Amino acid sequence: MEGQNADDTTHNTAENHQPSVSISAEQQQQDDNSKARIKALPAEDEEEEVLRRLLAPDVANLPSTPPSAIESNFITYFAPDFIKPGHDQYVHRHANGLCVIGLAPGHVAFKENEGVTSVDFNVGKSDRSGIKVTGKRKRNAQHFEPNTALCKVFSNDAYYIVRCCVKGSLLEVNESLIKQPGLLNSSAEREGYIAIIMPKPTDWLKAKAALLSSEEYKNLKDAS
Template sequence: MEIQKTEEAKNPEIEEIIELTKQKQSEEVEHCDEQEKQTQVAEDEEDENELRNLLLADIGELPISPPSATQVNFVSYFITDFTKPGHDQYIYRHANGLCVIGLAPTHLAFKDEGGITNIDFNVGKSDRSVLKVSGKRKKNAMRSESNTALCKVSTAKESYIVRCCVKGSLLEVNERLIKQPQLLNSSADREGYIAIIMPRPADWTKNKESLITFEEYKEKKEVSL
């Protein structure tokens, strides 16, 4: 006798519950996927904004003019009223230890009518302009103390002795100033520098104690540069 398989009778209510459950699960999966997408989009936008802020400076925070080569490559120090009132000088120190020496904006010479008209490197016992240094050992470099006379600058009515400011080896003087002393009036902190000196590390550490920073100089002299 052939046995026939019979299908189980389906309960309509149970089938409806199962179908509703499947739909709910499907909706929850879609909802989770949508939340994950939104979260990922938000994170991507945040990363993009952060990168943009790093690469593109805020225009409002940019300086009116770009920093000069001196500001980028040197640390500025000053010495004020050196040996006499109003004898203010700058010392720009490079990372390699070299120090550029010159007249600070508040030096008395700049207050005289007509400014500086002449510079003479023949002071003390030798003419600094004939100094010829050569080789890695800086042969022929003149050893100087901080108060060693470097040159004499003159205006129409007065002369001023400019000093080395730091103890070290005088490597060169700016001979260009002999024929173009007006550079001291127009760009004393650039083309109008006076000399370059290389102090020993120990000497620099000691000299630095008598110097002031750029911010301290501005505050002391009440100037805005």
């Protein structure tokens, strides 16, 4: 009986201590979680600070004017004196590979009194405005070399040939310039663009090597 009572006492004692052990482990887990949350607070505060700066940036650090759609979506390159002196052109390169071609601010046509007075897409044996590209496969797209003529821009009695600048497929020309050539004088880098070309990646890398960045072009013009 004494042995049985001893066993019962030991068993009861073990049972009585089990809840205490369980509670201690639970408390320890809670303590660990609390410490983890405390340690995480600085990182959370830092994340909130970054988010706050994005949503409410310091006014002193903002540009005087917001970036244009061209500045936000394209990287601009320049081809100064392309083929002939004074024939400066730009290439707006989009992330999807498309290249928008147009007249750079330093183009000789803008130095005439009246600027550009008319635009003619009929060059040689082909009228570029008659090209109609359709579908995802860009059917009817013509493949041109960098020196291929896109159009002629007229200024008084003189005219200047605008070229592709990059090797690729001609997707469209800006037909609005036929009736509104003045767009070249007022907004050559946007509504007054000449054409859109899609080069192959390898052809673009070759063309890019010969182009200037915006800063390089500005420095070139400031020095001249």
